[in-house]
Amino acid sequence: MYRSALVDSLLAAAVLAFTIPTTAIDHAFSPWGRPPHWLGYLVGAITAATMLIRRRTPWPAIIASAVCAFVTVQTVPLILAAFSMTSEHRVRSWKIVALALVAVYVVADYFNPYTDTYLPLPVIRALTLIYLPALAGTWVCEYRRLIGELRAGVREREELAASEERRRLARELHDTVTHAVTGMVLNAGIIGDAEDPAEIPELAAGIEDKGVQALAELRQLLTVLRRDEVPATGGVEAISRLVKDAEAGGLRVDCHIDLPSEPLPPQVEHACYRLVQEGLSNVRKHAPGSQVQITCELEDDHVSVRVDNTPRQGDDSHGTERRAPSVGGGYGLAGLRERITLAGGRFAAGPTPDGGFAITARLPLSARR
Incomplete structure (x- = not known):
């Protein structure tokens, strides 16, 4: 929870670091010319804010990064949005959305006065920096799903093992205690019905022996409880x-x-x-x-x-x-x-x-x- 919030905050800071300075020093540029400073600041701040909610829904980051690319020609938010789109949510038509982001990247990169104007180069960069991160995000999403299934399976097996251990202990306790206590109760009843006082010490000794036997078996049971053995x-x-x-x-x-x-x-x-x-x-x-x-x-x-x-x-x-x-x-x-x-x-x-x-x-x- 805290680690995810920290990562999202760092991504938001990275977006601000790429958009705000370029706007401040008049390096921001769009296909329609240089935007006003206030617009660059606003778009950069909104795009950074979408990084904080990218795990809930990918669309604000996708839309804001596309607008940011057209206004400030900064393409780093596009890369982050493409990866988040598939790694966190796996948008149903992610390939189409990724190709749309590739097109946005090509336009922004082609009209950027500080990059190459040879069209194949922006296309190659777009496919490398947009489509590949989106594809890698699908692998990350599948990996997380498998890890979640493994963890759920481990918890289920732990619960089954704990349940089986409780049942095993219950069986042993029932068999040990019931048999011994039954004998003790019988002897105690015989003492109450005994007509010859000379029989009482012998019957009482039998009760004592049963009690000692039950305690010994319980002690032995507790000794082997942590091992896959039987007493x-x-x-x-x-x-x-x-x-x-x-x-x-x-x-x-x-x-x-x-x-x-x-x-x-x-x-x-x-x-x-x-x-x-x-x-x-x-x-x-x-x-x-x-x-x-x-x-x-x-x-x-x-x-x-x-x-x-x-x-x-x-x-x-x-x-x-x-x-x-x-x-x-x-x-x-x-x-x-x-x-x-x-x-x-x-x-x-x-x-x-x-x-x-x-x-x-x-x-x-x-x-x-």
Whole structure:
């Protein structure tokens, strides 16, 4: 903004520098003779003023520079007007206007007593000093347009990247906090229903362990947040820990894991862990009295993971099975679907024929990173 205003002010000063001195020392000349001084000053001042608005509209500069050329035979304003016409606005018929300015330049230059009277020379100078700047202005205009598109594209990509980062963080926070807090709430509820005071310290220790685990995972998440990585989950051993925690909370879980001993790709390993975690959390919330089946197997070059549960049976009020509170929202499955898709896999979630619910995923070992 300020730089543009400074450039326009300097151009206005340049026009004054070319027109006012020549008028003052009686060197101004027009095809109709020497103009009066006051007319030369007026035309020079008006032409200089048009340089200040050339970015808004090119026509005042074009008209004023043509008049200035006829009155004072100064052709520098013509050059500036021709360039501004195409570099700032790209006048629709700029070629015709440029040729008209070329004609004005030829007339002014030819009748100038201080230049050559051989006609081809003014024509060559006009084409060089008027038409070429107008043509160069079209290149400048196209360059500015491309730069604007690139900047808009960069802003759009930055916004998309920021949005994706927020969604990635939201997925991780949901999976980490929801699972840990659900277990803590269940244990707290069991403490309230406990009949044997000897069980309370053990249940309280379980709540503490869950809290420590949640804090550790959050700390790890913040550590890798600035890198294109996923938090380390611990692989098969981490899934086994999830199963043990679920069984300690009263769920009946049957787990079958058949994976190679070598580590899986981090994104695949993390997706499997989160799927099992989300499946167990959903069972705690919606069907705590059901039987849970977890399957994680290697099929060719894909890893298949499935968490399904039978319909909830009986009354869970007599045992340790307890329904976890749910605030709704459905963010877990939506985030899980995004996670699986980003890993290049396929995701499905829905009721089973026997009335239960299943979450499944099929992940390629060559998951995108």
